[in-house]
Amino acid sequence: MIHIPSVGKAFYGAFAASLLAVTSLPAIGQEFPSRAVRVVTPFPAGSGPEVALRVVAEKLSRLWGKPVVVENKPGASGFIAIETIKRAAPDGHELLQMDNAQMTAQPFLFKKLPYDLLRDFEPVTPVFRNYFFVTVPSTSRYKNMADLAQAAKAGPGAVNYGSWFVGSPGHIGAAMLETATSSRMTHIPYKEMSQLYAAVGTQEVDWAFGSAASAGGMQRAGKLRYLAVAAPRRVAGFPDVPTVAESGGPAGFELGAWTALLAPKGTPKAVVEKIQKDLASVLANPEVREKFAAMYYEPFPANTDQFLRQLRDDTQRYGDTIKRLNISLD
Secondary structure (H helix, E strand, C coil): CCCCCHHHHHHHHHHHHHHHHHHHCCCCCCCCCCCCEEEEECCCCCCHHHHHHHHHHHHHHHHHCCCEEEEECCCHHHHHHHHHHHCCCCCCCEEEEEEHHHHHCHHHHCCCCCCCHHHHEEEEEEEEEEECEEEEECCCCCCCHHHHHHHHHHCCCCCEEEECCCCCHHHHHHHHHHHHHCCCCEEEECCCHHHHHHHHHCCCCCEEEECCCCCHHHHHCCCEEEEEECCCCCCCCCCCCCECCCCCCCCCCCCEEEEEEEEECCCCHHHHHHHHHHHHHHHCCHHHHHHHHHCCCEECCCCHHHHHHHHHHHHHHHHHHHHHHCCCCC
C-alpha cells in the first residue's frame, strides 16, 4: 500500500479534483494565440533551463505566427516568477516555466508557500528532463554503486556527500539513496554548484549527485568521474556509464530534473490542449532535439493526465523524504 503523508493529503485531493475538471470542461473553439505569448521563467539568463526554453519559444513563434517572448524573473525560490503568472489572465497568453523541485518539493520545504500549485495553475505540459549522475573523485576507491553502499553501511556517517544547498534535489536524492540502501551518510551542503564539484574533485567530499551540465566541466577535466546514472536506462552521450541498477543497485533508483509549462487557473481546456499538441510537435523537430542533446536534455512532452501522474509520483517521493529529514526553508 502506498503511504500518503498527512502533509500532502490536501495536495493529493487537488490532483483528483484537477483530473475531474480537465475532463469535464467543454471545448472552446477559439483561435489561439491571438497575440504575443509571454513565458516567465524563474531561471537566470544563460542557465540550461532558460536556454532550452528559448529554443522552444523560437520554434513556437514560427509555428503560431506570433511572438513568444521569454521573460526572466529569477530569485526568491522562484516566487517572483510564480506570482507574476498567478495573477495573469487565464487565456494561455501568459505561461510559467517551473521545475519539478519547485512543483513537488516546495510544498514540503516551506510552511508558508505563497501559492498552491493546482489551485492557482493549470498544468500544461512538461518540456524536457535530464537525469543525475553519481559523481566521485577521479581517484575514488569506489568502482561501482555496490562499493559505495557497502562503505556507507560499514561505517554509518563515515561516508559523506555534498549538495548545492539544504533541501536541494541533490540533498533529497541522497537521502532517498540512504533509505534505499539502509545506510546513513553525512551531508555537507555548499553555497554554489561550482564549489560543490570542486570539492568532489579534490576529495573534500566522497560523492555528490550532479548533472552532465553542472558537473561536466570537472568531469571533462578529469577531476571527477561518473560512477553511475540514476536513470531507467543509460543516457545518450554517456554509453559507458552504467545505471545505478547496473552498477550494483539499488534497483529502480532514479533521480532526475524536469521542467514544465503552466498556465493561470481557468485557462480553457482547448487552449491547454493546443499548447500541448504544438509543443509536442516542436519537441519532435530534429533541430530542437539536436540542441537539447547538446545540453544533455531529452524532450519530455506529456498530456494532462500524464503530467498529473508525474507530479503525484514526485510529490510522494520528495514529500516522504523531506518529512523524514525534518527540514524547512522558511
